[in-house]
Amino acid sequence: MGGDMKGAFQTSREIFENPIWQDIPKFRIFFYIVGNAVYAEEGAVVAGMHLKRGQFLRAYRNLMKDLEYIENRSVKRYSLSVISRKVEQLVKEERLKIEDTELGTLFTVVNYAQYQGFDHYKKKTWDSVGTDLERDENRDGTELEQGWNNNNKDNKDKKVKKENKKDNTAFEDYTSNPVLLESLNSFYEYRKKSKKPMTDAAIKLLLNKLNDLASDDETKVDILNQSILNGWQGIFPIKDGDKGGRSSGISKHERDSKPGYGGSDRKITSLDKTSNVREFSDEELARLI
Template sequence: MNTWFKVYRDLFESDLWNDVTTFRLFILLIGKASHQDGVKVAGVELKKGQYLRSYRKLADDLSYKEGRGKKQYSIRTIHKAINKLISDGRVSKEETEQGTLFTVVNYAKYQDLTETNKKTGNETENELETFGKRSVNNNKNYKNYSIKESNKRDSRKQVYDDTSIYFQLAVFFFEQIKKNNPDHKEPNFQTWSNDIRKMIELDKRTEEQVQYLMKWVQQDEFEMTNVLSPAKLRKRFDQLVMKVKRDRPPSNVTPIDKKKYNYGF
């Protein structure tokens, strides 16, 4: 059923909120009640806000999952909850041959759109108009939403141990820097590892490319003082690759000893 109903905010501030069974029952009655006059159920013509149902079926409607099984309120519990709603002036009832006819008192307070409009003017029309615009723009916004969600997931906090390829490359880069400046301050290897991960996972750089550039920049007279972190290497990656291709790389750039660093490639 592709319909909807409102829930009055005062319910969350009432004593019903602390009575789970009665609250669930009341929400069920509001949601199932006829939203207009003249609806016939089992030969009974309902008025707006009325619902025809037996206590036994209400107990079944309110059944819930517990563990691997399904539990159900007793008929006595349903009677107790109904009586509370009646005493609170929220519901009235009438027995018929087809079942109990429940009436949500002041149903218009909960469900009539005219009540909403009295308080907020054209709020309902504006909401529908906004929803229409939102639907039209849904496809356009989906891409931006996906990007935001992707960035959100990527910003998750990670911890890299010393067996991680990202951590090992971070240590390797620091060792290359120390060859030029033995007193260089030790960095935050977790931050460096995360930047290296982004280069490989997000930017689709290969481990060999990252590794080569780390050594190359620290053997280039100009770049050795400019690229001193994986973040800077990532930012200038394409520019550095073009520079490597344009210029003859330093003759002493030699392959990495894979066994020494155990990079697994």
């Protein structure tokens, strides 16, 4: 195996800025070949065959094992077709030359000295290799880079959709009333714009408290709108005189049909005390929800 060659090899940090870094299989194959290529100026004899500096002898099937990796606790291998395709790309990019032999494929690293000399540790080290490919990339962008950018865009879109779904799912499960749903979303966005976004736990507390404060959707909408209009971070019973004078959880129908609500015979009850609810500071309100 090429790993029998002891010692170290050098490479430029500029590799991280090169497109090959983003193609994991291609990078691993090329990096493995460069790392195992003959370093000595005079070359070396491998399996009875004299190899020049920058050459590496290996069968594709052996490369499959050399490049094994762990994923999800299982050993994975690149297929022969993947290795063959990536090597062909490296040849086209003028990074490698290949030659079939009885003992396997003879890989020659193009401009091997540039990867191994400190004098060449400049950006042009990697940019000077694969000039045809680089020109194509500048003109049209490589398929890899386009795919990478598309994947990033897709991932961002999926992330946004996932976040939106996460934000709205609890509300959609809570009610199918479009007016109430819109008010819940408005309150959520209001909290977010106030730089006090609601966590999943806070949303759950909000919905539970909304149930405690009102039994009908119309009053719940008024409660949410009241908080938004007053700049409150939490929700509270409707103040006396607001939105028709609704009180904590009592619908307009209930008020009109029960003694003590509406008309000249209205009586003062403990529910009317909600008009005296004191206003809390932002810090206190933030702790309530």
